[in-house]
Amino acid sequence: KLPPGPPGLPIVGNLLEIPTKQMFLKFDEWAKKYGDLYTVNVAGKKIVVLSSAKSSGDVLDRKSGATSGRPRFVMAGEIMCHNLLYMFMSPGEQWRRLRRVTHEGFNIRACQAYYPFQEQEAANLVRSIMAEPTDLGQKLKHATAAATWRSLYSGPSLTEEDEAKVCGIDNVGETVLGASMPMAFLVDVIPAMKMLPNWMAGWKAWGEEWFRESGRFFHGLLDDGKQQKKGVEHHVGFIASTAPSFKKFGVTEQEAAWTAGGLFIAGVETSGATLHYFIQAMVLNPEVCRAAQKHVDSVVGNRPPTFDDRDQLPYVVAVVKETIRWRPVAALGVPHVADEDLEYRGYVIPKGTQIIGNIWSIAHDPAYFPYPEQFQPSRFIDSSGNIKEPFPNYHDDIVAFGAGRRVCPGRDFANNMLFIDMAYLLWAFDFELARNEMGTSMPDTMKFDDHGLIILPVEFPCVVKPRRNDLGELLGDM
Numbered sequence: 001k002l003p004p005g006p007p008g009l010p011i012v013g014n015l016l017e018i019p020t021k022q023m024f025l026k027f028d029e030w031a032k033k034y035g036d037l038y039t040v041n042v043a044g045k046k047i048v049v050l051s052s053a054k055s056s057g058d059v060l061d062r063k064s065g066a067t068s069g070r071p072r073f074v075m076a077g078e079i080m081c082h083n084l085l086y087m088f089m090s091p092g093e094q095w096r097r098l099r100r101v102t103h104e105g106f107n108i109r110a111c112q113a114y115y116p117f118q119e120q121e122a123a124n125l126v127r128s129i130m131a132e133p134t135d136l137g138q139k140l141k142h143a144t145a146a147a148t149w150r151s152l153y154s155g156p157s158l159t160e161e162d163e164a165k166v167c168g169i170d171n172v173g174e175t176v177l178g179a180s181m182p183m184a185f186l187v188d189v190i191p192a193m194k195m196l197p198n199w200m201a202g203w204k205a206w207g208e209e210w211f212r213e214s215g216r217f218f219h220g221l222l223d224d225g226k227q228q229k230k231g232v233e234h235h236v237g238f239i240a241s242t243a244p245s246f247k248k249f250g251v252t253e254q255e256a257a258w259t260a261g262g263l264f265i266a267g268v269e270t271s272g273a274t275l276h277y278f279i280q281a282m283v284l285n286p287e288v289c290r291a292a293q294k295h296v297d298s299v300v301g302n303r304p305p306t307f308d309d310r311d312q313l314p315y316v317v318a319v320v321k322e323t324i325r326w327r328p329v330a331a332l333g334v335p336h337v338a339d340e341d342l343e344y345r346g347y348v349i350p351k352g353t354q355i356i357g358n359i360w361s362i363a364h365d366p367a368y369f370p371y372p373e374q375f376q377p378s379r380f381i382d383s384s385g386n387i388k389e390p391f392p393n394y395h396d397d398i399v400a401f402g403a404g405r406r407v408c409p410g411r412d413f414a415n416n417m418l419f420i421d422m423a424y425l426l427w428a429f430d431f432e433l434a435r436n437e438m439g440t441s442m443p444d445t446m447k448f449d450d451h452g453l454i455i456l457p458v459e460f461p462c463v464v465k466p467r468r469n470d471l472g473e474l475l476g477d478m
């Protein structure tokens, strides 16, 4: 009674057809062939794939009470994090408490407290590119890391010691997200291997040591966050401002330390990679870049942009939306699991079945986004110049942040950061294709650096030139 899908082979099903890298492209190909609701069989394990705003909205949003489970992440979630990262948790009482406490610190109103951190780090990003316009991917990631760090732990600014911690936490993130990749560790294929004693399973001893070290690190950060009550002006970060809620929701020290660390891990690479795709889009679409720059100049002139300008900058908001539609970095989201048997369109999705919201295919659905590979921010603007909703009947417009009860809790924070960083970059720089002796060198936009849950652009050559002579002065002491 499951929806039909690619036929596959006996026993292994579709296993051998699924590439370990850029899996989303195979899922997109199948969506074109089998439609917006199909089942994949991975060696007997069934995965239902939802590839339209309608099917994802129906199943993950409207039936979210029954579709918010997570599969087991044995290595990443259980061994390395002792079930303390709620991204990997089943939706029980603990997950609800930790989501609630996150909501206190990251809801749309609370996120305003982080504007000064995000504005200052956007200015620092411009400074760092001005000083050396190379290695953009790393600089963009550093900018999102610094703004997220300060918003979580309320640092007035990053000291050298903090910089070392930012890198440390970033490495922690890369390691655990890497371990969550399907088939990164055999124990995720054969969970019984978890019972092996450490002396027989070096990977398990390593995972447990990683847990102890990361725990110490996260606890240290929590203590710093509690002490630094003041950030920029009177603004404080998540830890300091949410501390009373930790008590209210019965969140332990250990849970608080891992929740803050988990927010950092989930937020930095996603946002940094999105900014990198934005630059790729600007390089490849100079007319869009010029239109956006004209728009920014007409509103802010020679001073740097601020969040107060956002209402007058709908085209920049549309550029943010188009970037995360064009290149949704979590192309297949994070898998959900049916917590009970579900009926949908005459099929039955049994309890325990994995469900994937195929974000890439939804964001590239030509029914909603004609010529989906083209980068056209104007598709998010209505005839009166206001922002418009692409799926008014089915789904939240920002599919890139997932769906239902598991929808990304950092989406408002991320949208703010993307807006201010893009506004600053448009205000400050021109972006051009790099030239070599053969002419200009075009980046291959369908090549990705696959980090498991996240796809990054492959570094591409590009020339960045300041648009204003006195840029450093204009930034002042921001």
Ligand code: HEM
Residues within 6 Å of the ligand: 086, 087, 088, 089, 099, 262, 263, 264, 266, 267, 268, 270, 271, 274, 324, 328, 329, 330, 333, 334, 335, 336, 357, 400, 401, 402, 403, 404, 405, 406, 407, 408, 409, 410, 411, 413, 414
């Ligand atoms: C462009 C930036 C971002 C993108 C595209 C993104 C995307 C996503 C997606 C697709 C999911 C899975 C949702 C689902 O299961 O349906 C997710 C979950 C999550 N995101 Fe984000 N995210 C971004 C930034 C952030 C930021 C800045 C934070 C924190 C400050 C954050 C924290 C989280 C957490 C904690 C989860 C797990 C939620 C749960 O399992 O209950 N994300 N994100």
